[in-house]
Amino acid sequence: MAQGASAVAQKGGESLLFLTDEQLRKGIEAMFFAYRGFTADPDRILEEHGYGRAHHRAIHFIHRAPGTTVNNLLSILGVTKQSLNRVLRALVEDGLVEARVGHRDKRERHLYLTESGAALEQQLSDAQRERMRAAYRAAGPVAVAGFRQVLEAMMDPEIRRHFDRLTESGR
Amino acid sequence: MAQGASAVAQKGGESLLFLTDEQLRKGIEAMFFAYRGFTADPDRILEEHGYGRAHHRAIHFIHRAPGTTVNNLLSILGVTKQSLNRVLRALVEDGLVEARVGHRDKRERHLYLTESGAALEQQLSDAQRERMRAAYRAAGPVAVAGFRQVLEAMMDPEIRRHFDRLTESGR
DNA sequence: CTTGGAAAGTCAACAAGGCTGACATAAGAT
DNA sequence: ATCTTATGTCAGCCTTGTTGACTTTCCAAG
Known part of the structure; x- marks a missing residue:
């Protein structure tokens, strides 16, 4: 299976990868279809609670x-405050998120998950991690490392910074 | 760099991958941020033409x-016919897509890109492939193979079939 | 102390693209 | 010949994105 990477030529220490349009197209389609799978499980759970992906993203990063x-x-989310606000308001009203007024700067709202917010987060990320774990297991550790490398190379540099920042603090 | 895959143990021919929640979470976030990069370039082009991602998807698969x-x-797209119809109608009206009535079964419409439709497709996929190519180059051929493996393992089986089917005919 | 500007929130209006329901027409089945 | 199914269309609703205008709160600089 897999047409893999086509050819590699070493040339003065710089490796050249020859990629056909067809191979790149397959990568694009793989990304499209995989993303559907990636969001499928959380989407189902969210629907039961009357939420959408926007709520999931907020919950995840909080x-x-x-x-x-x-x-x-x-x-981080790359949306307008009006858009986020609508989602956040719903989550606060439903008691999943707590917005504490900043003590240093009282204009700021610091966001925390409540107990039930954390419970939903757990439920969502359990489902999503389970799919991820299965995919990782099926593909193997070498593939996983490659997966991560390509994804990171695909990010916009500015967004990549957010990603790296989350990693640092998150460990 | 990268925390990579944690540990692998060979045990009676079956390899076990130990994956922390943290590692899986990172994969999830990488997927999220990378998808943003993945769609960023086409989104810009589409906006100039007054189209959205839905149009892109239709054009791509046609x-x-x-x-x-x-x-x-x-x-393939996993949306309702009403949703697709709206997009398709716009594309037909704008002369990017031609819908020919089937000669065997006259209920069916067979879809083709017109010359200008193919031109837009080219423009969109050039941009998207360019990002893909850069990411592939940066990550290297081994990483690319792993990338593809993980993505395929992440798809829903039913959707995976669509993916595989496109590959067969597409080469 | 006043004023300028940043952060946050609100309201209104709009667009894209999902969805369901109702319906027309063409094919196929009884 | 008529009933049923497949396909595509039209109309209307909802979520979630957008912009623009505006208020309130607060910090900080003149």
Whole structure:
């Protein structure tokens, strides 16, 4: 199976990869179809609770960086504050997220998951991790390392910074 | 760099991968951020033409499988026919897609890109392939193979079938 | 102390692209 | 010949993204 990477030529220490349009197209389609699988399980759970992906993203990153400000979340998610606000308001009203007014700067709202917010986060990430774990197991450790490398290379540099920042603090 | 895959133990021919929640979470976030990069370039081009991602998807798969029926496209894209129809209608009206009535079964419409449709497809896929190519180059051939393996393992089985089917005919 | 500007939130209006329901027409089945 | 199914269309609703205008709160600099 797999047409793999086509050819590699070493030339003065610089490796050249010859990639056909067809191979790249397959990669693009793989990305498209895999993303559908990636979101499928959380989507099902969210629907039961009357939420959408926007809520999931907010919950995920609040869990990941508790006490984050709205503005920080905004730059991670890459949406407008009006858009985020609508989602956040629903989560606060439903008691999944707590927005504490900053003590240093009272304009800021620091966001935390409540107990039930954490419970939903757990449920969502359990489902998503399970799919990820299965895929990782099926593909093997070498493939996983490659997977991560390609994904990181695919990010916009600015977004890559967010990603790396989450990693540092998250370990 | 990278925490890579944690540990592998060979045990009676079956390899066990020990994956921490943290590692899996990183994979999830990588997927999220990378997908943003993945769609960023086409999104910019589409906006200039007044189209969205839905149009891109339709154009992509019509290019990929010329003469495909609406129903077939439906099952690939995983949306309702009403949703697809809106997009398709716009593309036909704008002269990017031609919908020919089937001669065997006149209920069916077979879809083809017109010349200008193919031109837009080219523009979009050039941009997306360029990002893909850069990521592939940066990560190297081994990583690319792993990338593809993990993505394929992440797909829903039913969707995976679509993916494989496109590959067969597409080469 | 006043004022300028940043952070946060609100309201309104709009667009894209999902969805369901109702319906027309063509094919195939009884 | 008529009933049923497949296919595609039209209309309307919902979520979630957008922009723009505006208020409130607060910090900080003049």
